[in-house]
Amino acid sequence: MTDRPADERVHDFLEVDQGLTPATAVVEAERCIRCKKPTCVGGCPVEIDIPAFLAEVASANFRGAADIIKRDNLFPAICGRVCPQEIQCEGSCILGKKGLPVRIGALERFVADWEKEQGISLPDVAQPTGKRVAVVGSGPSGLAAAAELARAGHKVTIFESLHRPGGVLVYGIPSFRLPKVVVEAEIAQIAIMGVEIRLNHLAGQSVTVDELLSYDAVFLGTGAGLPFFMGIPGENLNGVYSANEFLTRVNLMHADRFPEFDTPVARGSRVVVVGGGNVAMDAARTSRRLGARVTLVYRRREDDLPARWAEIIHAKEEGVEIICCANPVRIHGDPEVTGVECVRMEMCANDVSGRPEPQPIPGSNFTIDADVCIEAIGQGPNPLLIRQMRGVEYGPKGNILVDEEGRTAIPHVFAAGDVATGAATVILAMGGAKTAAKAIDRMLREE
C-alpha cells in the first residue's frame, strides 16, 4: 500500500496516502482484463469510461487518461481520494470476485495529480448561450453543476456563504484525506472556465430568493450542513462540539495552528467521538493529530459502521479506540466536560432501515473520562434558504423533493446533492448535480 506509517502521520496533517508512481500506476492499470461488459462503469455515479482510461494508463499515456476521465468528471483528484470506491467502481470490478479489484480510485487520483503537475488542459467550453444560472453553494454538487453548465456555455454565478469555496471539501474533510491545494486547483479550473464565485454571500440573506429567481435557472446545492445533537443532558457543557464545528475550526480556520491562526479549539487530552460514519472517523483522526487519546462510541455493531472501510482501518492504525454497541446517555462536567456516560446496546429486531435496532441494556451504564465530546451523529439540510422558497416540497428529513433529474416543484429551480438526498457522499452529490445540470441545459436550450 501507499500509506505513510501511522506513528508518523498521526503527528501531522499531511496526506496519509502517498499515491502511485508512474511505474506502479502502469502495472496496476495493466491488471484490468477489459471486460466485454464492464461493470465498473455502472458502479460509478458519474459513469467515467473506466476501461478506456485504464488502457491509456497501461500504455503510459497519462494525458490521454486524464482527458477521458474529465469528459465525465472535472474533479478527479478529489474523487480519486474521497469516493467510497469499494462499494462503487472497485466493488463492481470482476477481479474483486476472486482477488483484489483494480485500484481504480488510486489510478484516478494518480492521473489527476500527474496532469496537475504537467499542466492542466482545460475542457472545451461551448459558445456562450447568453443564459444565466445561479448556483447556490460551492460544495461538491454546486461545483459539479457549475462545471457542467459552464461547459455548456451558460454564464454561471456561484453564491458561497463562507470565505472559501469548496463547502464540505474545505470545512469538513480533513487535509490528511484531501489536501486543500487539491481542492483549490480543481476549483481554479472552473473559474478559468468562466464561473464566477461570490464568497461571503449567504443566499436568502445577502441575496434574496427573488434575486435568485431572476436568473434563467437556479441550482440549489446547499448541502446538509445542519448538525444534529443527541438531545442528552450535558450537551451544552464547555467542550461539547458538533463534528461540524470541531472540523470547521480545524479544517477551515486552522485551529490546529493556534495562535498563529486566531481560531482556537479545545485540545482535549481525552476525546470521545460519537458516531460511526466518515465524519466521525474524520473527527476522531483529527483529534488524534491534536494529541488526544480518542475513543469512538458507536451504537451498532462494528460490521454496521457506515464509514468507508479505509477510514475505519486508518482510524484504528492511528490508535483510535472503537467501542461498538454503546451509546451516550449523559455528558458530565461543570462547566467543562469531565466524562461521557454511555449505556451498552443490544441488537433487536430489524428497524425501518433493515438493520437490527439497537436498544439500551438497562443497568449497563459506564463512564468514559473525557474533556472533549464530539457528536458526529449526522447532519440535515440547512433550512435557511430552502424554507424561504415558496412552493418547494420537502421530504420527511427536511430534504427538498426532486424528480430523477433534479427538478424541484418550482419551475426553473433544481436541486441535487445532500440537500435533496440527505447526507451522503461527495460523488453521489456530483452525480446528481451532473444529471440536474444536463436537465437545466436542455431546458435552457429549448426555450
Place this chain on the structure above:
Amino acid sequence: MYRVEKAEKLAAKVFQMWVCAPHVARQARAGQFLIVRIDQQGERIPLTISAVEDDSVRIIFMAIGKTTSHLSELKAGDTILDVAGPLGKPSEIPSNGTCAVIGGGVGIASTPIIARAAKAAGNHVTGIIGARNADLLILEDEMREICDELYITTDDGSRGTHGFVSDVLRTRLEEGPMDCAWIIGPAIMMKVTSQVTLPYGVKTYVSLNPIMVDGTGMCGSCRVVVGGETRFACVDGPEFDAHQVDFDTLMQRQRIYLREEREALDVYHNDRCACRENGLHD
C-alpha cells in the same frame, strides 16, 4: 476585500468603523449582524450592524481581544479580507405602539438601527442607554435625535441618572404602558434588566452574543437555550424572547476560550512590541 471608509474612536477602547460591503448594506435590517475576518490568519467574529448608509455598514466594537484590537488599528483606506452578511433574523418591529430600546455599554451600538426602525413603523420610542461612566457612553446624540425621549444612566453618576438602565426602565414602566422592549448589552445586564419587564407583561427581546464560527447555522457553536429548547443564535436569532432565555448557559459558553483568548492577545501585543523595537512598525 472590503474597504474601511471611516474609522474613529468613540470612547476608551470603543471604536466605530464604516466598511464598504454592498452585499451586506443592500439587505441589512435592524437586529442583524455580520461576520468579519480581517486577514488569512483571522478568526470570524460576529458584530451587530449598527447603521447602514448606501454601500456601507457601521460596526462598533470594544478592543478587548486580539481580533477587536487588530480591528481597532485599521484606518480609513485599509481593507478587511472578508465581510459576510447580513446574518440572523431582523428585529420583529411592531407598528404604532410604544417601544423602549435599551442599551448598556458597547451594546448601545445595536440600539440606533432598531430605534430608527421602530420609529419608522410609527412607534413611540423611548431610549435608555447606560454606561459605567460618562467617558464610556456612546451614541448619545444619535439616539437623542431618533428617540422621542432618551434617558441616560451611569454607574457612577458622572452623567444622567446615577444607577443602571434597569432603574430607569422600572420608573418608566410605572408611568405608562409599553408594548415592546429591546435590551442589548453584556449578558448579565440583559439577564437582570429583562427581569424588570417581566411583571409588566412587556414583550421583551434580547440580542444574544454567543461564540460563533460560520454564522450560517452550520456548526452549532452559538447554541443557546430558549424556552428549554436548543436554538442557534446565528439563524434562529440573534434576538430572542428575553423571558425565555437561559442566560447562565449563555454566560458559561461565552467563557469556553478565555484562556486561548488571553494567549492570542498576549502573542499579538508581544509581536507588536517586537515590531516597534525593530522599527518595523510605526
